[in-house]
Amino acid sequence: MKAIKAAFQHALAWPVLTLVLLIVLDVAHRASFLSISTFEGHLFGAPIDILNRAAPLVIVSLGMTLVIATRGIDISVGAVVAIAGATAATLLAADPTHVTQAVAAALAVGLIAGAWNGVLVAFVGMQPIIATLILMVAGRGVAQLLTDGQIIPIGAPDYLVLGGGFFARMPCAVWIAMAVTVATALLMSRTALGLFIRAIGVNPVATRLVGLRSSAIVFAVYVFSGLMAAVAGVLMSSNVRSADGNNAGLLLELDAILAVTLGGTSLNGGRFSLAGTVLGALIIQTLTYTTYSIGVPPEATLVVKAIVVLLVSVIQSERARALLVKQLKRAFSFAQAKPAGDVTEAAK
Template identity: 75%
Template sequence: MKLSNWFARDGVERPLLWPCVTLALLFGLNLVVNPNFLALRMLDGHLFGAPIDILNRAAPLVLVAIGMTLVIATRGIDISVGAVVAIAGGAAATILATQAVPSGALIVQALVAALIVGVLSGMWNGLLVAFVGMQPIIATLILMVAGRGIAQLLTAGQIIPIGAPGYLFVGGGYWLGVPCSVWIATVAVLATAALVEGTALGLFIRAIGVNPVATRLVGLRSKAIVFAVYSFSGLTAALAGILISSNVRSADGNNAGLLLELDAILAVTLGGTSLLGGRFSFAGTVLGALIIQTLTYTTYSIGVPPEATLVVKAAVVLAVSVIQSPAAHALAMSFGASLVKSRGVAR
């Protein structure tokens, strides 16, 4: 393949190229700082090590991001997912707090209640966007503000401790040596990909993102699909809320899921999903979430002050986004073409 073609087509035929390169560079930097970065050890039947820690902490972000992926694919946005995380955790903790020693039935009830409030939250967003016709950012901003207040009401503005072993196992337990949260995120991603890519649903979502007016004119029930997509985003946010509250053994309506919506949007865009809709990649989204979590781990490991972590994260995201931009691809194509032309002249 000609060099010019490589530069011109790397963002089209290899959309995961730059996310993979970015993740590899972050891993390389960590290996320089800590040669044992990739080392794993088994303790009490559980795997421990930096890669496991990154996967475990990235699991809630992956869950939120796959829901966000489908929302963005329809030309939407959901900035309420952080609040939904807090609502779900608060709802579960409130139910568990009704018994000093929660029974198995009560734990199941808490899990189901958390998922239901997440779906209802997503349905509210979907109703406003698909049927009322509100702009997605305004519709979800309403729940972002109100949802944080609802979470604080559920927890009475306090941090509610959670001590139910069955509930804590969901986000803090291990199965086959791997954290349960990693298994849950993996199953969720694979099941979502199988449903969307294995049926016509993926084609419909892409069509809505490309031209929502045309999809309505050809008879596609675009409103119902958009409604379902926002409902699914609420479900994945609630599942992330369960993992987070289980992992930290408490529900905090003030801080749980705070700014998680921004990390989810960054993960989706880093993975190559277009904010203009019509194009998405679950594999890219997972890579984007891993990049963000690995970057967070890296900044702490190399001694970057906590107050500067967000600045470093923003700089890396900006650099990767610029590299992936159409302008950068056009510049690279022009550079490749001029390089090939200069070689031809030299001959």
């Protein structure tokens, strides 16, 4: 009993349970949900499709996790995705052979965008939501200027492999997301950076007083978030074989914030979980797949997603769980204290 109680108190218990319940629902609706087949040496199936489509969200959410851990927020990641994709597509339209230059330019754009946010937040002292809102609005306009308001098709084969190709039977996007996740986890666990980020989130004033260069760390976190958004922009534009300055990455920032919070990262800063963030991204993508597969109308998908996120967030809240347990104990003790007839009469 104690082991079960300890398991449910683990930070990842509820995200794992939520993901398992969604998978059970999918299996109940379609028995072949977990089946994976091989075609031309590549793996196909619903689990592979979910992993492939969740890869960009996982990458963006990793950057968002570190930003939120410092008590910040970055609502410009969707616009940076659009700018990165538009930059790569514009260069490839001029010369499809310059794939390396196109990818490097897209990543550079992400670094510049992150540096812009970092300067405004860390050195100018602007509120994170306002600083990133500026780039969210302006960035979408920049992406549309780069594409001239049109959808630019991408035909460079080497570029299309990144988001739509396969390596060792698995989609390349999944491998890239795994590599980014492992690299970020090692950076946070094997260096003092993870501890510094947590310290800034807990008490930014105290970290400055003890001599920690908190402004430089906050700046670096926003640069990292911009870079992750650019990587996701490359994968998404490669997957759809085009760049759309208007719709690429639209509302992706909201899904990233949801993934981070579902994974147990505190919006108050100081506590974050990269593994939880990955689980949160998988929950969102699996939920999207589930709503479509069971026949939920597309216009109701966002409502269903919001309800599930609300329920999981409430369950994860220690205060909400304590209140629920208190009410259950009170109801149980009331039922124990009253005779059956009195309980029936009270119910009437």
